[in-house]
Amino acid sequence: MRHLLSTGDLSRDEATLILDTAAELAQVGDRSVKKLPTLRGRTVVNLFYEDSTRTRTSFELAAKRLSADVINFSAKGSSVSKGESLKDTALTLQAMGADAVVIRHSASGAAHRLANWVDGSVLNAGDGTHEHPTQALLDAYTMRDRLGRLEGLRVAVVGDILHSRVARSNVLLLTTLGAHVTLVAPPTLLPVSVNTWPCEVSYDLDEVLPKSDVVMMLRVQAERMRDSFFPSVREYSRNYGLDGERLGRMPAEAIVMHPGPMVRGMEISAEVADSPRCTVTEQVANGVSLRMAVLYLLLGGS
Amino acid sequence: MPESTGPHLIRGARPLGGDPVDLLFADGRIAAIGPDLEAPEGAQVVDATGLIALPGLVDLHTHLREPGREDAETVASGSRSAAMGGYTSVHAMANTEPVADTAGVVEQVWRLGREAGYCDVRPVGAVTVGLAGQQLAEIGAMADSAARVRVFSDDGICVWDALLMRRALEYVKAFDGVIAQHAQEPRLTEGAQMNEGCVSDRLGLPGWPAVAEEAIIARDCLLAQHVGSRLHVCHVSTKGSVDIIRWAKERGCDVTAEVTPHHLLLTDELVESYDPIYKVNPPLRTAEDVQALREGLADGTIDIVATDHAPHPKEAKETEWSTAAMGMVGLETALAVVQQTMVDTGLLTWAQVADRMSTAPARIGRVGGHGRELAVGEPANVVLYDPEAPVGVDGEAMATKSSNTPFRGLTLPGQVRATFLRGAPTVLEGKIN
């Protein structure tokens, strides 16, 4: 494995190795000295074209805990078109001898393009509406941690599937790992070819909830209403929002996940967000261990 | 500009793929056809053993970029590229900077073509002022100009307003013009980046649904029939579009349609690479669409092959997919791609290729002196093509100023050996003359 661009590229063994490695590295976070010398002398570049303090910080922390040198490359303020700056930036990083580039970009496929232009490893930290592989990996890690298994687990992913890189990466990864995924959304927020995806589809959240071990709520942007994906925020909330009452209809052990940041009210009520069954803060903590594992495996740390 | 030259005796070429025969070109015309012709005094003899002779190709859809984007292509460089592809006449699309929406601009393009001298350049006039879709351009003035424009198109943009489209169709009847429509419903394709389907869903790129093309074609066929005018549909790309055009022709609509070489060969699976070399408008579609387009071209539902040659400088393609420019160069590879997809598959004979790539486009565009029979007395506009000379495609080696060919890395089955424009070789031994 040289790059991590899509969870679709991961075999079951590779994905499991990443999760197992993350579990080992998680123990480092519990020590008083939270550092390993593994990637000493290696350079990891955080190349963020899109603001995401959470993801950037998580990668930065992961790299630093492995003793890598971290550069946060500012991709903003460039007067040239985005496209030109991506290739120019790639050549700059190449010249600086970056061992790994973590890229977040608003264009689907930007990480793939970058991988053609640099010798080091490329980690896709979210590209447009395409994929967000480390998010899916940390989600799978969290599910396995909480529920003890992934094989046969019933996972409902709810909300704006069409525009969600998290949903795409999760469907591919969870299916590889033996879980059953059901996508729940109004038809306007589902991809046109969703019937060819390796998952179930439902328009009815209430029907799916009692049969789910995991319910993953996605962020729904209010702008989607203006683009006529649904008639009103109220109608969306009524049909696809998760509140206390709906939480009560889920199996007792079932958990609620959210890739964050949560907007309380529309897709998830405050009551659910603060419930002990909601794993949002664990997901954040697990993200660091998981990203350490990916960096460790990609850079072949010794 | 090619020197005007003396007679040329073409030995052993196969007109329309038939039996070998000699052809004599003199004074710009085909002076004689027959076995073992004698070379007149001063004639240059061209050995054409095994080569197929076709009437010089005519492209109804070429982007020459001048004026405005001379970094991508000029009338001169685009004409050379056309000659290398076996073309003797090309239509220059109107989406230049400034837009070709006045007699002045179309005459400029026409003159530049004449000065370059590699092929006849017929400008296409814009349908609406500035391609803005608000107000008809001075179509009549362009028709009356020295460029004698007969084809009008806002190509790159759809004439979306149904009333404006109706008026344009009606207006050009006065001088036997045709409206060439770029069929793309704008609302259904907002932000679209590639064909809508399994691949776009997988890649997370906003999709361009087939129905956005088909809905406009259906509307325009009905409009054209209602007002009794000629409609030409640019770069048809979906199976549904072929079905609609077949239906419209059956009910008596005077509609013609074109398909590009790239839509005859390539599918949207190629976008998996995220390489913008495959980014084009309309987008590459599915294998099922490709099959329907080939069948439509074979049975005459689609009348012609047009290149939609769309050169772009390197930096417009060396970028992430969503910011990259749409378009591909195609003049120099068109005939070989048609051989591979249509002739070698048994769907078209060489005589039918001559119809689809020369006779029919000349008729649709009302181009005089091109797309004629290979017969004594006709203008000597001829291409000599070797169907058994496979060649690896390399954009850098082309005559066009740009190198954005989607066939890069492929081996195509044949090559143009010579192109004659009114008896003068613009290409000889596979090189610009």
Ligand SMILES: [Zn+2]
């Ligand atoms: Zn077009």
